[in-house]
Amino acid sequence: ADHMSDSVTIHVGTTPDQYMVHSARLRKSSKFFEKALEKVSCQSFRSRRVIDLADENSACFKVYLHWLYDKTLPTMISQDLESDSNMEGSVDTEYHLLSNCYAMGERLMDNGFKNAVVDALVEARLISHTGNCWEPCVGTVTIIYTGTPEHSQARRLMINM
Structure with missing residues (x-):
């Protein structure tokens, strides 16, 4: 089961808008997010995991x-x-x-x-x-x-x- 404790914040756009998303769903569906989540999982505070998608809409x-x-x-x-x-x-x-x-x-x-x-x-x-x-x-x-x-x-x- 997905848990929000295993979530990541995604910043979208230059403003940016913020979205909390279950990491497991992203990993399962997207090769890009699978790789990006490997990088952010090394960060010491799981609650501060952020992926920046400034170029997206x-x-x-x-x-x-x-x-x-x-x-x-x-x-x-x-x-x-x-x-x-x-x-x-x-x-x-x-x-x-x-x-x-x-x-x-x-x-x-x-x-x-x-x-x-x-x-x-x-x-x-x-x-x-x-x-x-x-x-x-x-x-x-x-x-x-x-x-x-x-x-x-x-x-x-x-x-x-």
Whole structure:
């Protein structure tokens, strides 16, 4: 069982936002955190163990934490918006968030999270009540291409969408 006594503080962003996370969950899911936790476990005060993720985005990290604990992504947009114009903006926002989450998953070396994000990207390609199908915009594709290695699953997905 996870215990908060075996937790680590993670600072996210330049501000930063602080999150207390169970070390065992991080180790089990992410190769990055597995290595980072080896380093901070050498610190003398377990309660002061901190991992700094200044270059990461808090919105993405919140999605990651939700997935880490619940194995679901809290990002799926509502399908009952009043008009396609509202839906289009929501889909673009969703694609941007998910593509940034995927790039973060790449840096955290968490394959399970990346797979969940790919599934969500596919689901976000909604067909509206008027028959419109929204595809990732240039910004989303750019986020994926700049944040992933050459043979990335997400890059192939962008090509096929």
